[in-house]
Amino acid sequence: MRLILRIWRQKNRNTKGKFARYEVNDVNPDMSMLECLDVLNEDLARRGKEPVAFEHDCREGICGSCGFMINGVAHGPLSGTTVCQLTMRHFKDGEELILEPWRARAFPLVKDLAVDRNAFDRIIAAGGYISISTGSAPDGNAIPVSKERADAAMDAAQCIGCGACVAACPNASASLFTGAKITHLGLLPQGQPERDLRAVRMVTQMNLEQFGQCTNIGECVAVCPKLIPIEVIGRMNHDYIAGSMREPEAGEA
Amino acid sequence: MSSIAIGLRENKAVRLWDSTNGKKAVMAVSGFILFLFVLGHMLGNLQVFEGPAQFNRYAQLLRTLPEGLWAVRIILLIMVVLHIVAAVQLALRKRTARPIGYAKRKPIGSTYASRTMYWSGPIIFAFIVYHLLDLTSGNLNPNFIEGDVYHNVIASFSNPFVSAWYIFAMVLLAFHLRHGLWSMFNSLGLTHPRYTPALRRAATFFAVVIFLGFISVPIGVLTGIVK
Known part of the structure; x- marks a missing residue:
């Protein structure tokens, strides 16, 4: 053809x-x-x-x-x-x-169809991890997780960080990406100790990277290759607002 | 845990307002309060069908306590200001977030209502300004009689252009609410995949109910049911 x-x-x-x-x-x-x-x-x-x-x-x-x-x-x-x-x-x-190419201020063009998506890596580095001592693998089922939670966490964890959500969003928002990362760690027991700080740090970094705001219109979900649901954005907002209220203010800790 | 997070501002409220997410939360809360007012306003309006005595009595009832009336007005004004300031600041951010646009872009996942919030919002605001000058202060209503609300409504809506403009504004309000009433829950983090379809249906339901409730008055006047 x-x-x-x-x-x-x-x-x-x-x-x-x-x-x-x-x-x-x-x-x-x-x-x-x-x-x-x-x-x-x-x-x-x-x-x-x-x-x-x-x-x-x-x-x-x-x-x-x-x-x-x-x-x-x-x-x-x-x-x-x-x-x-x-x-x-x-x-x-x-x-x-x-x-x-993807068009966003936070994704500067490299060449032709290739853009620099390091902004995503910096959002992950700001809080998209859990701090645990490494060592031998923990026993299976040592930490109980309900099937429903495990499924929802895995759905969010499917995000591959391709940037299509930012590209499709009329505001070039990275909310679906950041929401997926916050959701997949925040739903599991291992992610609880750092849940507040993670949300505050990742969302703060996302805003610093000059991504736009989320207007919940759903263009991101429609193009997501992993079909991440829009409710991960709600979860991000929940954890961010709650975390902002609870986290000690600068100079207070 | 020390607060070493990047770029954290000293004050929680300032920090929240500084973020796009915080501004959206403010828009959600202010939008919800404005929605409650609109719902109450619509229900109050329906009393026009009970005749001039009942309708004017209701209007007087709202004015029995001037302090209460002004408290509500000031709260609503603050909500309108917060809603608009946040919207304008976010609209400006939208421009900086994508300095170079696409040659071709096709929306595939959003509703018409959600894509036109930045249009419906300002037009509704222009309508509210007109509406207050028409039926609250009476400056734009040539047959305005202070205190005779029933008469004023009929005098205004007898002009088909006024009624058409009113109905047009209510169409936009319905669109604005159809997206906003659902969106506010996601902005505040009160959504769950299980309840999203119900929330969206409820948003559409309230948008339609408010639309029908409001337009029933000019239609009632134009058809002669209310006279």
Whole structure:
């Protein structure tokens, strides 16, 4: 099948970017979106042109490296997938696809479709962990966790940090990401001692990174490849507000 | 545990207000109080169908205690100011959070009501200003008679343009409430996946009830049921 790709090309942060139009004629419908870009890049390299930069790693939808906008939707039209798992059979022969990088102040552009998502790592570093002594593995069932809680924690823990939530949000909010991290640790017994401080620190870092506000409209949930539910944002707000009230103020502790 | 968290401000209230989440919590609480007023206002309005005596008696009842009336007015004014200041500050932040927009963007997961909050809000505010000048102070109502609320309502709504503008504002209010009444629970962290569908249904229900309740008055006047 044949596809027309209009791809955002930008050499680096300091140069101006623009859309470039490419025709890819030998697209196999079973290829993934990334493999389609591989085919294009091989052709560009053969002709001595600069290949399109995009991020990728596992190519099985679990690492969170890949992602860009396809026709205005993060990760493209198929729900619950990353672009590496989006096969070309979901497009029509001769269709024109507009590929754009994630757009957010907190995600500065690196090149073409690749953006710098270190802001997410800094949010995790601010509190997305539990402080426990390492050693031999604890006994199974030593800490009881109800099935319902374990399931909800694992649902939130599925977040792969791809950034689609930020990309799809009209306010470039990182609430679904931060909410998923706060929820997955906050639902489990191991996460309780640091629950207040974690929420306050992670949310404070999220706001410092210049992500926008959450208006609960649900665009993030619709594009999330792991289908993280919007209630993780409610949980983040709950833990943040409660934690802000309880945590000692600076200079008080 | 010492408070070494990054960028923590000295005062809890200041810190909360400084965060986008804190401002949304303020919008949720102020929005809820304004919703309670709107609900009460709508229920009070329905007494217009019981005739001039009952309706004017109700209007007088609200004014028996001027201190109480002004206390409610001041609380509502504070809520309106908080709601608008937070909304404006967040709207400005939305711009800085995405300086470069998309060439193409397709909404797939949001409702029309939720995407148009920044439009419905300011138009509703403009309506409230007009509404107060029309039926509370009477400046914009050519046939205004101080104290004869029933007469004033009919004088105002007999003009189809006034009624149309009123109904249009109520459509926007219904849209605003349809999203806001659910959103406030998530902003305050009072949601759970099990109750979200019920919460959304309740939000739609109250939005529709408030819409129908309010528009029944101008429609009643225009059709001659209220005269």
